[in-house]
Amino acid sequence: MKELLMGNEAIAVGAMAAGVRVVSGYPGTPSTEVLETVAKRNNGSVYVEWSVNEKAAMEVAAGAAYAGARAMVTMKQVGLNACSDPLMCVNYVGVKGGLVVLVADDPGPISSQTEQDTRHFGRYARIPVFDPTTPEQAYQMVQDAFELSEQLGTPVILRPTTRICHSCASIDAADSVKSEEAGGHFEKDPRWVIFPKLSYMAKRKLFSRESELSKQLSYYGGNTLTGSGRLGIACGGVSAAYAKDVLKELNADPRVLTVATPYPFPDDPAIDLLKNADRVLCLEELDPVIEDALIHICGREKIKTEILGKRTGHTITAGENSHEILRRQIGEFLGIKVPEAAKQDENAPELAVRPPILCAGCPHRASFYAVKQAMRGKKAVFSGDIGCYTLGNAAPLNTTDTCLCMGAGFTVPQGLERAGDDAIHIGFVGDSTFFHSGITGIINAVYNRTDMIAVVLDNSTTAMTGHQPHPGIGKTMMGDVSRKISIEKVLNALEVTSVRVVDPLDLAAAVEAVKQAAEEKGVRCIVFRSPCIAIVKPAKKMAVKDDCRKCQKCIRELGCPALSLENGRAVIEPSLCTGCGLCAQVCPFDMITEGGVQ
Amino acid sequence: MMNCLLCGVGGQGTVLASRVIAQAAMEQGLFARTAETIGMAQRGGCVVSHVRIGDTASPLIPQGCADILIAFEPGEAVRCLPYLKDDGVVVVNKKAVQPVSGSLTGKRLDGDEMINYLKAKVKKVIVVDGDAICGQCGSPKVLNTALLGAAAGSGVFDMTPGQIKKVLLDRLPQKVHQMNINALELGEKCIETEGMTEK
Known part of the structure; x- marks a missing residue:
């Protein structure tokens, strides 16, 4: 039956059709709905968990794949950095059951700290990468990824971008979960223990299989070469969809290489293109991955085709592509006059600036306000972290002086203090982030006897990504009731100087708690606890x-x-x-x- | 090929409305795509949903190609106007959503000014008094349904208000069915009460 599925839903449904048995992940826009959809459509045959962070998620999935189960781990691009340690080893060790690493990239960036191109990670780890152009292709690709992973005994990356993850299409999807023997079986074997000798052998194999795999993937259905003439376009991801629509609009039919597997690169159709075209324009978002692969092939094969793209200033080097941008670039390249992109009418009334802001009633606003009031007249530096509360940086709160990555809200202030800055250093971390990577920062501060105030903004949910449960909530993604891990008990067990649990909406009490903490030495913790307004009904x-x-x-x-x-x-x-x-x-x-x- | 752009401010319910239009088209055997704003930008920021019905590879509507613009906020309608076709229709909610930046600078966004501009620029504008309809239906959450009603009544879609209603009700819990039916009908009537500006 045809269904309107979001790209992330299509990937989940495709994975279930491929018989995935274990799915783990950590929420992150634009990847979150993949795991949520598996949980929603689960008939009980798939184990699904929000892990405490991406590293734990990757290792859980790897273990499941060791035991022969098909497993998938989901995250956003910056999450892959948090688990690059296991990824850069499991590529050497290999897997028995298929292991798909679903990493959503965010050109723009729209909802991330940075633009980061996961296709590099595939090349770096020497594991295949699939890059879908549409949600319907993503549905098919996740199934192909499981097949290839099992065939090679290696993890495989599926890398959609925001416009694939968060766009819907009519998709003819299987409505059933593929049922197989559920019980995985781990066979003891020295291959599961990473050692220098094993790594030496594995590295040689990873290197030598590259050209073989490139041959195989050259004939993968998603890698296509069409059109004719001496001008060529090479594209991948959603840019291939824009290019297709633009060429239809311009009624042009140049040679077009669409790359569905950026690593290993489909060399055969690429060589065909390069030998028959004088100039090739590369259309891709994020980094010049296709462009560099073509330049590399030209060098290796001694082909003199001119490669245009980000490195020659013909395409944009940051931000998303669009129909208008590609129409201009393709028009110029083919020598076809295209209409100018529309500009906002100069005589239009002045429009409002609408940066994202904390919701009305958000308890984070109260927490930030209380800290600011308590620090009035004092020198204080506020270090923030990743979540809704990053929005504390905006006027009029202005309470985020640094923000780096998950967990850094507790560790950056330690460095500021060690550098001799004499301000009061206050770090803010959310409840989900606390479990993700905030705890190690607290241990580091206690162990190294750092002076700081560590604030946990506990709104009892993972709010920014759409309200996922975490270890402090007492519910799992399987719907089971779990033990609630108490943030204050964890902090007390870490032997911090003091722990105060306060409702930030009680302004006087909240200000007083910060003032008292400021008088003490060592690691002073404040848990500001009040639920996210999206999960409670206003009274x-x-x-x-x-x-x-x-x-x-x-x-x-x-x-x-x-x-x-x-x-x-x-x-x-x-x-x-x-x-x-x-x-x-x-x-x-x-x-x-x-x-x-x- | 039919392109429908929905725009508003995060939290107004544009995503549900875009899914309903796409689903209704699918139920008539048409191919549909949507693209939505989800994530950081939702927190009070500008949100845009694209719905494309017919043969297309990409999810985003090119500028100058939208057959209809459904605006949940009049200022956002003005912002998205470059997407509208020359003879496209605008369905717009009357009430402006004040931006926090405006409150801090003391500037107030004037919804009437935006709507007058739209009327001067666009051939067909349907103004929906969302506040009044929500008040009559007893919930602020039916704004998207009211706008859908007005859009369905505009005749731009190749589908009837009844087909939209069926899909909408399929997606909503039973207890809110009646208020949404009311909102849909009141939205449809905006064409008569508020009048469709035609030049």
Whole structure:
């Protein structure tokens, strides 16, 4: 039956059709819905877990594949860095059951710290990479990836990008989960223990299989060469879809090489293209991977074709591609005049700037505000981390001075302090991030006797990626009730100086907790605990009294999207207000009160 | 080929609306694609959903190719206008969503100014008083349904309001069916009450 499936859903359904038995991962936009869809459609035959971080997820999946089960691990591109240690070893060790490493890349970047091209990782680890152009192709590719993984006894990467992950298409998908013998069996064998001798042998094999695999993949259905003439286009991923639509629009039919397996590169059709074209334009997002592969082939095969792309300034080196961008590039390349991309009308009314912001009623706003109030008049540096609370960097809160990567909210301040900066160093980490990689930072600080305040912003969910459970919640992805791991008990067990658990929406208590912690030495921890507004129903709403004194303090200091100015006085938008009451505590004239129960 | 662009501010329900349109097209045997904004940008930022019905490889609507623009917020309609075809239709919610940046600088976004601009630029504009419809239906969550109703009534889609209704109700829990049916019908009526501006 045809179904409207998002790319991530299609990958999940494809994996289940391929008989996947174990799926692990860590949430990260744009990859999250893959694992969630497996969990949602699970008939009980697939084990699925949100792991504590990507490294744990990769190792769980590797173990399952050692035992002969088909396994998949899911993450976003920066998550792959957190698990590159196991990946760069499991490529040497190999697998018995198919192991698909699903890594979603984020050109733009739209929802990530960096643009990062996972295709490099495939080449670096010498494991095959599949790169889909559409959701329907991703559905087929995940199944091909499992087949190839088992055939070679090696992990295989499937690398969709945001526009594949988060776009839907009508897909004729199997509605059943492939049922096989569930019980995996681990056979003891020296091959599962990585040792220098084994690695030496494995490295030689990884290297020598490259050309053989390139031959095999040259005839993979997704790697195609079409068209005619002395001009060629080489493309992959969603750029191949844009190119196809643009060529149809321009009624042009140059040679087009579509690369579905950027590693190992499909050399045969590429050589065919290069020998028959004088110039080739490379269209791809992120890094010049296809472009470099073609330049390499030209050198090796002594072909004099000119390769145009990012390295020659013909295409963009950062950000997403689009129909308009490719139309301009292809038009110029083929010598076809194309219409200019439309510009915003100069006479249009001025448009609002809408950067992403913390939701109305978000407890993080209260936490940041309390810390800021407590540090007023003092020198303090705020180190943030990855999650909704990164948005604490925006005005008027301005409480994120550094943000690097998962877990760094607790470790960067340690370096700032060691460098001799005499400010009070305060690190912020969310609850899911605490379990992901925050705990090691606390241990590091306690062990090395660093002075800092470590704040855990506990909103009882993994909010930014869409509310996934984590070890502090007491629920697993299989729907089972699990032991809730208490953040404060973990902190106490790590022998920190002090642990205070406070509701940040109680402003006076929250400010007091920060002030007290600032007076102490060593690692002082504060857990600000209040649930994400998206997981609880608001009990009340606030309203501004008619005689608002128009001081605008609530607006200037909180930046809550439910608050706005109307003729100089503050007004609260009832459809957005969650009744958190922070504004009422900030108002110096008691002009904000409960405005009725919902 | 039919292209429909939906735009608004994160949290307004554009994703459900785009899925409903795509699903309704599929149920008539057509091929459909969508592309949505999910993630960081959702937190109060501008969101855009593309729905493409027919033979296309890529999920994003090229500029100047949208047959209809369904705007959940009038300022976002103006922002997305370069996507609209010359003879395209705009369905727009009346109420502006005030940006936090505006509150900090004291600038207020004027919804009427945006709508007047749209009316001057676009042949067919259907204004939907989303607040009034949500009030009548008893929930702020039916804004997307009301806009779908107006879009279905505009005649741009090759499908009837009834076909949209069926798909919508399939996706919603029973207890909110009646309020969504009401919102859909009130949305459809906007063409008569608010009038379709035609030059």
